[in-house]
Amino acid sequence: MQPSSSESEPTAVLSASPARAFTDPEGxxxxxxxxxxxxxxxxxxxxxxxxxxVTKQRSHYTNVLRLARxxxxxxxxxxxxxxxxxxxxxSGIGSENNFYSEYIEGTTGDSLADKVEEAYAFLAHNYKPGxxxxxxxxxxxxxxxxxxxxxxxxIGVLNRKDMDNFAGIFLDFxxxxxxxxxxxxxxxxxxxxxxxxxxSEGKRRANKHNFSVKCLGVWxxxxxxxxxxxxxxxxxxxxxxFGFPDRILGEHVEHAFQALALNxxxxxxxCNKFIQSEAGKLKxxxxxxxxxxxxxxxxxxxxxxxxxxxxxxxWMAAQVEKFLSLDIDYLENILQPVAPWGTQKxxxxxxxxxxxxxxxxxxxxAQPHDPETHESFHPSVLQQTKLSQSVSxxxxxxxxxxxxxxxxxxxxxxxxxxxxxxxxxxxxxIKVQRQAxxxxxxxxxxxWVRSILRSVSSSxxxxxxxxxxxxxxxxxxxxKTSLDIFSSIPRGTQRPxxx
Numbered sequence: 001m002q003p004s005s006s007e008s009e010p011t012a013v014l015s016a017s018p019a020r021a022f023t024d025p026e027g028x029x030x031x032x033x034x035x036x037x038x039x040x041x042x043x044x045x046x047x048x049x050x051x052x053x054v055t056k057q058r059s060h061y062t063n064v065l066r067l068a069r070x071x072x073x074x075x076x077x078x079x080x081x082x083x084x085x086x087x088x089x090x091s092g093i094g095s096e097n098n099f100y101s102e103y104i105e106g107t108t109g110d111s112l113a114d115k116v117e118e119a120y121a122f123l124a125h126n127y128k129p130g131x132x133x134x135x136x137x138x139x140x141x142x143x144x145x146x147x148x149x150x151x152x153x154x155i156g157v158l159n160r161k162d163m164d165n166f167a168g169i170f171l172d173f174x175x176x177x178x179x180x181x182x183x184x185x186x187x188x189x190x191x192x193x194x195x196x197x198x199x200s201e202g203k204r205r206a207n208k209h210n211f212s213v214k215c216l217g218v219w220x221x222x223x224x225x226x227x228x229x230x231x232x233x234x235x236x237x238x239x240x241x242f243g244f245p246d247r248i249l250g251e252h253v254e255h256a257f258q259a260l261a262l263n264x265x266x267x268x269x270x271c272n273k274f275i276q277s278e279a280g281k282l283k284x285x286x287x288x289x290x291x292x293x294x295x296x297x298x299x300x301x302x303x304x305x306x307x308x309x310x311x312x313x314x315w316m317a318a319q320v321e322k323f324l325s326l327d328i329d330y331l332e333n334i335l336q337p338v339a340p341w342g343t344q345k346x347x348x349x350x351x352x353x354x355x356x357x358x359x360x361x362x363x364x365x366a367q368p369h370d371p372e373t374h375e376s377f378h379p380s381v382l383q384q385t386k387l388s389q390s391v392s393x394x395x396x397x398x399x400x401x402x403x404x405x406x407x408x409x410x411x412x413x414x415x416x417x418x419x420x421x422x423x424x425x426x427x428x429x430i431k432v433q434r435q436a437x438x439x440x441x442x443x444x445x446x447x448w449v450r451s452i453l454r455s456v457s458s459s460x461x462x463x464x465x466x467x468x469x470x471x472x473x474x475x476x477x478x479x480k481t482s483l484d485i486f487s488s489i490p491r492g493t494q495r496p497x498x499x
Contacts, residue, residue, distance in 0.1 A: 040084040041132045041214075041324065043071055044119050044148065047091050048139030048300055062301035063219055063313040064138045065089060066334055070317060075325035085324060088122045090115060090141070112140060116147045117170050123148070124166070127157045129205050132214040134324065136316075138300035142218035142258075143272065147242065149216045153250040154242075155195040156202030156212060162195075169195055173242040211254035211283070215323055217316050219259045219300035221272040247272060251279040255286040257319045259312040261299040262291045262381065262391065263346040266357040269296050275372050287374045290315060290403060291364070293342070293384050295349035305428050307337045307344035311380050318406040328408075337418040338428035342383030345432055364390060368400040376403035 045068040068089045074082040123133060133152065137145030151173075158166060169192065176188045195202060206212035249256050260271050276287045292299050292315075294308040301309035313334070317326055338344060350357055365375035377395060379402055381387070387395075395401055405413065419425060 039128055039130045040086055041075070041134060042086050042123060042126055043068070043088070043134040043136070043324065044123060044145070045087065045089045046115065046119060046135070046137035046141035046144040046148070047089070048137075048141045048302070060302055060304060062138050062297075063299075063309055063316065064136060064141060064301070066301065066313055067136060067217075067316060070326045070328075070331050072325040072327050077325060083325075086126060088119070090119055090144075112144065113170075113174055115141075115144045116151065117166075119144065119148045120151050120170075121163070121166065123152070124158050124163050125160075127205070129207070132323070133157075133212065134215045134217070134320070135213060136217045137221075138219040139222045139269075139296065142221035142300075143246075145216065145218055146221060146246065146272075147244065149213050149253055150242070150244045150246070150250055152206060152212050153252040154244070156200060156204070156206035158195075158202045159205060162201060165195075177242045177244075206252075211285075212252040213250075213254065215255045215257070215320055216249075216253045217257045217320060219312060219316070220261045220264070220269075220296050221258065222269050222296070247275045249274040249276050249280055249285070249287060251277055251283055251285065253280075253285065255319070255323070256288075257316060258289045259299050259315060260289060260291045260362075260375075261296050262293050262362070262377075263298070264294075264296045264349060265359040265361065266296070266349060266354060267360040268357055269349070270360055271362060273373050273375075276374065281371070288319065289373055289375045291375065291377045291381065293378075293381050294344075294346040297349065298346050303347055305338045305344065305424065305431075307339055307342075308346065308380075310335055310337070311342065311378065314409055314412045315378060315406075318408040321408060332412070332415060335412075335415075335417055336422075336424055337416060338422075338425045340383075340418050341413055341416045342380030343385070344428075346384075361390070364394055365401070368398050375401075377401045378403065379405055 045064045047062055047064045068087050071085050071087055074084055076082045119135075127133070135145045135149050137143070154173075155169065172188050172191050176185060176192070179185050179188065194200065197203070256274055258274055260273070264271070273289060274287055276285065280287070292308065292312050294312075297303055298306075298308040299312045301313065303309065314331070317331060320326075350359070365373060368376070377391075381391070382395070382402065420429075
């Protein structure tokens with residue numbers, strides 16, 4: 001059955017983006033960007049763990065919410081009329097204001113599948129053939145975004161009638177990801193074959209012969225659950241949430257972008273890079289993955305002092321501004337730098353409970369212009385006073401690794417409003433000085449704090465312990481470890497066994 005004529009809409013035909021689209025949206029050079037306007041654009045934004053832009057102060061917003069608020073309601077740059085741009089923002093896992101959400105969902109990823117289901121349902125309820133789909137995410141929200149995109153690739157976009165079957169379809173995909181029984185997997189594959197068929201209604205609606213997802217943009221995808229293995233109170237069996245190849249970029253995605261954190265070393269936050277398929281290359285799919293200075297949240301946002309996150313935000317905006325109409329004034333207003341462009345010191349993410357986390361050196365690209373991962377380094381990396389030996393050697397031997405700034409990035413760099421006398425800059429300078437002075441004390445205390453917390457995590461009793469640490473400056477710092485999650489574990493859940 002072919003889609004009805006009332007539901008069919010022409011797709012957009014894009015030309016190369018003009019060099020100054022961001023500064024002159026009404027300019028003559030944009031007349032031919034879209035020869036035929038799509039009906040609307042749907043942009044889904046999936047935030048990271050514990051992140052909720054509705055309740056957080058503006059300085060702690062992640063790049064997910066900040067980009068969502070940068071998108072204009074309409075794109076008025078077209079000769080054929082304005083294009084509506086619909087935005088859906090989804091708070092992260094564990095962001096509900098209650099104990100279960102914050103400590104169980106937030107540390108186990110218990111509701112990850114629910115987030116995928118919710119985001120896909122929004123797309124399906126609002127999509128009409130000819131619409132363009134944009135999906136963005138950070139951290140586990142980036143993993144959510146990628147799974148939503150993969151789901152679109154598997155079953156297309158279901159119509160209202162077929163959405164009545166979505167709960168069962170979704171459950172079967174989850175079972176497929178978890179199952180290790182060959183007979184069960186075969187039975188599930190047969191049940192899902194109707195929806196995955198190239199001739200299915202969902203695939204036809206989503207323009208299966210071209211690209212069903214216009215753009216997939218993520219900051220530092222985390223596929224693991226994010227809680228250090230040393231204190232995991234609920235045993236975690238690693239499995240793919242739907243049985244999808246989560247590293248392979250589906251050929252149905254036209255443009256994919258990922259910002260990666262150069263200074264993140266927690267093994268539980270290791271990044272999940274995109275790998276481009278041969279089919280994607282044949283369709284001239286765009287893939288860019290760029291390394292930025294900073295830890296996980298320096299790239300995705302969430303810190304009070306967010307210069308490094310601003311760079312990753314502007315980079316992402318520069319990639320998508322030819323497809324989406326952005327409010328550049330709002331983007332400029334976000335900037336409240338505490339240091340000159342590119343020089344903010346990366347945060348240490350191995351603090352608090354993450355002092356227990358094992359570390360790993362992220363895998364850097366072996367060659368510029370890698371045909372599978374398409375990785376590069378952002379020019380701001382060169383502004384850092386300290387680079388690891390591996391990064392320094394890589395950039396020295398292969399200068400081509402450093403990607404040039406886009407016109408939008410050049411513009412924002414010139415406008416970078418750093419003022420050393422501003423309150424935020426002064427506060428940041430004092431903070432950095434204090435951190436430097438306390439560095440030795442922190443190094444001395446870390447090992448025995450780890451020993452205490454590890455022995456605590458081995459116990460099956462509720463622990464609420466305070467450890468007071470004397471620093472070299474005779475200041476007292478209290479680390480409060482509260483591990484009463486055991487009392488909230490649902491019945492039937494086994495506690496971890498230690499060898």
